Amino acid sequence: NNAEIVFMPEHSRTFLYKLWFKLKKTPLVLPNKPYFLPKKSYLDKISKNYLETYSTLKNKKIVLYQGGISSVRMLEQIANALLRLENYILLLVGDEYEDGYVNKLQKINSSTLHIPYIPAPDYLALTSLAYIGYVCYNPSSLNNIFCAPNKINEYSFFSLPMIANNIPGIKNIFDKYNPGVIVDVNNIDNICTSIKEIDENYIKYKNNSSYIFKDIDNKGKINQIINHIKNEY
Numbered sequence: 001n002n003a004e005i006v007f008m009p010e011h012s013r014t015f016l017y018k019l020w021f022k023l024k025k026t027p028l029v030l031p032n033k034p035y036f037l038p039k040k041s042y043l044d045k046i047s048k049n050y051l052e053t054y055s056t057l058k059n060k061k062i063v064l065y066q067g068g069i070s071s072v073r074m075l076e077q078i079a080n081a082l083l084r085l086e087n088y089i090l091l092l093v094g095d096e097y098e099d100g101y102v103n104k105l106q107k108i109n110s111s112t113l114h115i116p117y118i119p120a121p122d123y124l125a126l127t128s129l130a131y132i133g134y135v136c137y138n139p140s141s142l143n144n145i146f147c148a149p150n151k152i153n154e155y156s157f158f159s160l161p162m163i164a165n166n167i168p169g170i171k172n173i174f175d176k177y178n179p180g181v182i183v184d185v186n187n188i189d190n191i192c193t194s195i196k197e198i199d200e201n202y203i204k205y206k207n208n209s210s211y212i213f214k215d216i217d218n219k220g221k222i223n224q225i226i227n228h229i230k231n232e233y
Contacts, residue, residue: 001021001022001023006025007030008029012172013146016142016146028221031216033213033218034157035218036121040128046122046125047125047126047128047129050126051129057089061088062089062091062132063082063163064126065094066123067149069097070096070097070098071098072138074137076104076108078191079109081188085192085196089111089112090113091130092114093118124158130158132163132195132198133160134164135163136163136185137169139167144169146167149169155179156209156210156213159206160209161208163183164180177208177209177212179211181205
């Protein structure tokens with residue numbers, strides 16, 4: 001309450017925090033957009049090395065999940081769905097947060113590939129190889145329901161169409177930009193249909209996805225707010 005301005009990373013959270021902490025002003029949104037991104041030439045060198053090391057990725061349509069790997073991210077469903085589609089592979093990039101979960105996914109779909117934690121920004125070399133970005137959260141906590149995943153902006157930087165589930169933190173973005181398809185994550189048929197929908201309209205979703213990253217100007221917003229506070233004093 002003593003702050004001149006409060007920032008939050010997600011739209012719905014601004015109203016929750018105003019209510020919980022009895023704030024006079026609604027906090028402003030600063031999405032989790034990364035700014036210190038490497039040049040494409042740098043990532044290309046790394047991605048070539050990964051393609052040589054993991055040859056199963058070659059000539060595949062990669063559905064990428066990057067981040068902490070656990071059942072909260074609802075990955076069994078996409079692993080099952082990709083069994084029904086030709087030429088797709090599920091790539092998991094990140095640390096396993098739930099012992100045995102990766103093994104469980106590979107038992108569901110043996111082609112599932114897991115690459116453990118890679119320091120930033122090098123893991124983005126794998127993002128650049130992907131065909132679709134996967135971002136689903138089990139609505140089992142407020143943090144999940146009102147999530148603000150930086151992976152959405154990373155997927156957007158590489159113009160990846162996305163698959164997501166219907167929770168406020170994600171749906172607000174999808175309603176505004178339409179970067180992919182909201183799925184019923186517990187319905188395997190619906191996931192398969194959604195992937196086919198993206199495949200058939202790939203350029204449209206690719207262009208929409210890229211606009212998320214281009215449209216967000218956190219630096220401009222911060223400068224505007226700082227100048228406003230300076231003028232007040």
